Amino acid sequence: MSQLSRLISILTLLRSKRLLTATELANKFNVSIRTIYRDIRKLEEAGIPVTTIEGRGYSLMEGYHISPVQFTEKQANALITAQHLVNQTQDVSFIEDFKEALIKIKSVFRSSIQEKSELLDSKIHIFDANHENLTSNALSEIQLAITNFNYIEINYCKANDTQSSFRKIEPYAFYSTNHKWILMAWCHLRHDYRAFRIDRIEHFKILHDKFEDRKFNLQTYFQSCPYDK
Incomplete structure (x- = not known):
């Protein structure tokens, strides 16, 4: 992945979550933490208001991005619930593609909806009594x-x-x-x-x-x- 592609992906992730650590970003893109530090500086130099919270990670300044597409809380909840159902399909490729798509969608959530969607995500559990340990990736x-x-x-x-x-x-x-x-x-x-x-x-x-x-x-x-x- 080129640096430009990584910078765009980091910005998308920062828009989709309230807080991200350098370690999380380094693991996501399989690069060193030092590389992530340089990437964050590049974003800052480009005028992106990345806020560093000492000892916790990075976030975007509140109100930086206002998208013309707005989701209601119920619509956001439907997407979060859908992700749990998608995970039950046990197809690695489909799960990963949906996850990446959801990251992009969540990047336009308002901060208040992001916070509530993350809370809901931790409250959803799906049990399958007829679980069969077969997965696919096709x-x-x-x-x-x-x-x-x-x-x-x-x-x-x-x-x-x-x-x-x-x-x-x-x-x-x-x-x-x-x-x-x-x-x-x-x-x-x-x-x-x-x-x-x-x-x-x-x-x-x-x-x-x-x-x-x-x-x-x-x-x-x-x-x-x-x-x-």
């Missing part, structure tokens, strides 16, 4: 493949199967059930539509080759051929 890439009509090659392992099978698929849609993401795709091995649990995709590769849209509709598919686990 959802964000698969979303791009769906919207750009790219073929995907996968190694897929069915439930209660010890060996995976190679598939070339056309991704069309996905849905969530029991905290699991299911991908609907045209499977070239089976010459038909198939449902794939994303957390059972062991390896995947997004191809540059594009497929021709078959006009798949998830609702129509379920009406004619309901998915049976």
Whole structure:
């Protein structure tokens, strides 16, 4: 990451939280604390009113940024709650992308709403009695493949199967059930539509080759051929 990109990211983080330490920033960007000190000085030299609270960290001067987009407290609470639900999906890529998006959104919260949203965040707990220790890290890439009509090659392992099978698929849609993401795709091995649990995709590769849209509709598919686990 270039210094300019890091400075913009630091400013975004400072807008999204009331207080950040040099250690937190150094760990976030995988740089030294000395580098963070230099970055803070760069922001100050650029006229950004960064306030140093001795022994506690950095914050932005109150009222520095007033965005034309304003969130109500209830809207902010909905986003904080959504983050906890997103974390239940157990897809690393999706969770990380939502987290980064939320940081940018929180950067425009008023300070009073930031404070209350942080309080609410600590008060939300989600328990899953049917927890299954399987995670994935493919959802964000698969979303791009769906919207750009790219073929995907996968190694897929069915439930209660010890060996995976190679598939070339056309991704069309996905849905969530029991905290699991299911991908609907045209499977070239089976010459038909198939449902794939994303957390059972062991390896995947997004191809540059594009497929021709078959006009798949998830609702129509379920009406004619309901998915049976």
